[in-house]
Amino acid sequence: MIMSKKVKFILDKEIVADATEALLLGEFNNWNSDEAITMKKAKDGSLQTTVALEEGRTYQYRYLLNDGRWVNDGNAQYYNPIPALQVENCVITVTAEEPKVEAKPKTKSNGTEVHVAVAESDDLTKIEGIGKKIAGILQGENILSFTDLSKSTAKKIRTILDNSGSNLKLSDPTTWPAQAKLAAAGKWEELKKLQAELKGGKAKTK
Numbered sequence: 001m002i003m004s005k006k007v008k009f010i011l012d013k014e015i016v017a018d019a020t021e022a023l024l025l026g027e028f029n030n031w032n033s034d035e036a037i038t039m040k041k042a043k044d045g046s047l048q049t050t051v052a053l054e055e056g057r058t059y060q061y062r063y064l065l066n067d068g069r070w071v072n073d074g075n076a077q078y079y080n081p082i083p084a085l086q087v088e089n090c091v092i093t094v095t096a097e098e099p100k101v102e103a104k105p106k107t108k109s110n111g112t113e114v115h116v117a118v119a120e121s122d123d124l125t126k127i128e129g130i131g132k133k134i135a136g137i138l139q140g141e142n143i144l145s146f147t148d149l150s151k152s153t154a155k156k157i158r159t160i161l162d163n164s165g166s167n168l169k170l171s172d173p174t175t176w177p178a179q180a181k182l183a184a185a186g187k188w189e190e191l192k193k194l195q196a197e198l199k200g201g202k203a204k205t206k
Contacts, residue, residue, distance in 0.1 A: 026061025077136025
């Protein structure tokens with residue numbers, strides 16, 4: 001069964017400038033202007049729209065403003081360079097929606113109630129060396145939580161980054177699993193001390 005997820009696209013007012021509308025074009029509408037999604041101006045000056053996209057897929061996209069400019073999303077997860085056209089496409093990976101299930105009481109045989117908590121995805125940018133772009137790439141590989149990251153090896157993460165199509169050679173994931181292990185355990189003070197000794201996710205050079 002194909003599941004879709006509503007994704008909100010926002011083009012910041014600094015990029016919009018004097019344009020009043022934009023067309024959202026990408027792989028989800030075959031880059032066809034006849035099927036383009038029109039974005040309207042919000043009160044804050046940005047252009048916005050919401051699109052239902054298939055979960056688990058990665059899409060490339062760009063914006064065509066009604067002043068004739070092709071522009072990119074300043075908040076894109078990452079970018080894919082197209083040398084032949086001398087442009088970069090924005091890239092988004094639509095992660096599976098975590099089911100929002102409220103904690104429901106379970107009754108033991110002795111009649112007492114036990115509340116079961118439902119875990120959510122973690123903010124991977126709390127790991128030193130991981131920014132919004134890298135977090136999006138990892139989420140696209142189903143590394144959604146600190147626990148997931150702690151169970152990954154630096155070698156596996158390096159391969160994911162190298163295959164992402166982005167230039168992330170300077171990113172060093174060596175300490176990410178160790179940092180994630182502390183975060184997953186809620187050892188924030190220990191994580192803070194470790195991160196104070198790091199720069200970009202790796203040990204500072206003396």
